[in-house]
Every structure is written in C-alpha cells, then in structure tokens.
Amino acid sequence: MSALLEVRNVSRSFRTTMAVNDVSFAVQPGELLGLIGPNGAGKSTLFNLIAGVLPPSSGQILFEGKPVTGWKAHDMARIGVARTFQIPKPYRQLSVIENVMLSAFLREKSIAGSRKLAEATLADVGLADYAGSPASALTVGLLKRLEVARALAMRPKLVLFDEIMAGLTPTEVGAMTKFVAELPVRGITVIWVEHVLYAIMKTATRMVVINRGKQIAEGTPAVMARDPAVVKAYLGEEMILA
Incomplete structure (x- = not known):
C-alpha cells in the first residue's frame, strides 16, 4: 500500500534555531499516528510544515505520492489535509x-x-x-x-489534531478519544499531537517521538512506553499500557 503522506528529511530553522531537524516518517491510509514529545519539541512546527502554514527549510513532503513541498495551506486543504490549532482560532x-x-x-x-x-x-x-x-x-x-x-x-483525507483534549473533563476525554479512534474506519487518516498520554497511547496504532526538533524514536505505543530514549526525554518513567 502506498503511503498517504511522506515526510522526507524535513527541517525548519528560524534564524539560529532548528525547530525541526531532519524528520522522516510515512503515514498509511487509515492509520492513526501519534506524535509526541516535550513542550517545544517542534510538534506544532511540524504540523505547520505538513499543512502548508510554513515551508520547510529543506526536505520533501509528499501527499498521495505527489510532491507538495512548500504548498500553501489553502492548496493543502483542497487536496484533503485539515488541521486544528492548539489555541482555537x-x-x-x-x-x-x-x-x-x-x-x-x-x-x-x-x-x-x-x-x-x-x-x-x-x-x-x-x-x-x-x-x-x-x-x-x-x-x-x-x-x-x-x-x-x-x-x-x-471532509479531509488526513486530519492533524493538535492537543484537542486540553480543557476537556475526564468524561469528555473518554468520549473524544472514542470519536477519534473511529475516524480511520470512516476513511480519515489521523496524525495526533496530544499531552493526554493515556488517551493517545491507547488509541494510536504507531507513534513518532521528537525531542528538540529531532526524531528520536518510532514504533508501537507499547514499545515507545518502554523505550529508554523516550522515557528519558518525555515520559519520565516506563508506562504500563493495560
């Protein structure tokens, strides 16, 4: 199966700061990919690059096998990429x-x-x-x-969720988690940035972890919960996923 989205060696710098540094991953149609990392890791910047809010300084982005690097946000929306913002607008x-x-x-x-x-x-x-x-x-x-x-x-093919659980009650988190988990069944692929870890790690099929702009790990939630680099950079201790 061909990837819906490919991020190839993408970087973005702001003057002397490298916000995203040589990140690469692919997302398959119908996948729910979790993107996690500490505050300031570069997650929202990476979303901005994929959604066309910002152009990458280097690297390539492909959607449905076609190069879309540097496309504007309205062009990305037209071909099926939608996103939310961490601060609602x-x-x-x-x-x-x-x-x-x-x-x-x-x-x-x-x-x-x-x-x-x-x-x-x-x-x-x-x-x-x-x-x-x-x-x-x-x-x-x-x-x-x-x-x-x-x-x-x-009606996106790919939706980028940026911390949609913030401000929700535990009951609302449970309902929203169930809702997000059902989107791939409805034909909507998801990349999800979230700090409510128990929600994303029980829902995502695969995780990408970034820290200080660099991709440090990739794998299933169960593997990421025990990965020493992920524990050190973000989790603080191993997670047990029941």
Whole structure:
C-alpha cells in the first residue's frame, strides 16, 4: 500500500534555531499516528510544515505520492489535509454553525449543502445544542470541539489534531478519544499531537517521538512506553499500557 503522506528529511530553522531537524516518517491510509514529545519539541512546527502554514527549510513532503513541498495551506486543504490549532482560532463574532459552514464550503458550494454538512459535523462532535450560540460564548473545552468540527467539515483525507483534549473533563476525554479512534474506519487518516498520554497511547496504532526538533524514536505505543530514549526525554518513567 502506498503511503498517504511522506515526510522526507524535513527541517525548519528560524534564524539560529532548528525547530525541526531532519524528520522522516510515512503515514498509511487509515492509520492513526501519534506524535509526541516535550513542550517545544517542534510538534506544532511540524504540523505547520505538513499543512502548508510554513515551508520547510529543506526536505520533501509528499501527499498521495505527489510532491507538495512548500504548498500553501489553502492548496493543502483542497487536496484533503485539515488541521486544528492548539489555541482555537474561531471567528468569534460568528455563530458555531456559521464557523463550521465556512469550512464546509470547501466541499459544498451551496448554503443549504454547507449547512447540512455543518449540522451533521456538529452532531458528530457533540455540539449540536450550541449551533446557534456565538463562538465567543464557548468554554475552552467546547472551543476545542469546535476546532475539530471545523477541520472535519472540510471532509479531509488526513486530519492533524493538535492537543484537542486540553480543557476537556475526564468524561469528555473518554468520549473524544472514542470519536477519534473511529475516524480511520470512516476513511480519515489521523496524525495526533496530544499531552493526554493515556488517551493517545491507547488509541494510536504507531507513534513518532521528537525531542528538540529531532526524531528520536518510532514504533508501537507499547514499545515507545518502554523505550529508554523516550522515557528519558518525555515520559519520565516506563508506562504500563493495560
């Protein structure tokens, strides 16, 4: 099976700082890949490179076998790459459903079609009751769900989730974890950055670990939980995955 996404020796520097340093991995269609590492490891920068927010300083990115290195975010969205942001960035003056409809317009050209898609997506993420509320009235946890809805309304082939569990209650974390785990079954490949480790390590099929911009390990969650380099750089102690 051909990879959906390939990241080949990708680096990104900001003046004298190397935020991402020679990172390489591939993601297969239908995979749920976890991307973990300490704060400041370069995870969000790597997302920005994949999503077209930033161009890499060097290296190559391929999507469905085609080079997309340096493509703009709107071009990446058009071919099927969506992402959330660690700090939600909704249009706060608009309602919740209007925010999601703006994303839905990428695939649906009519107002009726975009509204129908937005309504279905809001129901998916548990925000149907807030459809008419202004985005500015949402709590942090609800804003995280709105970020997910905005990304999924673009009908992506690949979605990049950046810490979508922050601000959620334990019950909400459980529900969102179950929701994310089901996305590959629905044909949506996932790369997930998350600090709620028990959620991501019980859900991801494979993990990539980066530290100080460099990729230090790759493998299944069970293997990563015992990897000495991962334990030293991030976990602090071996994890037992029941």
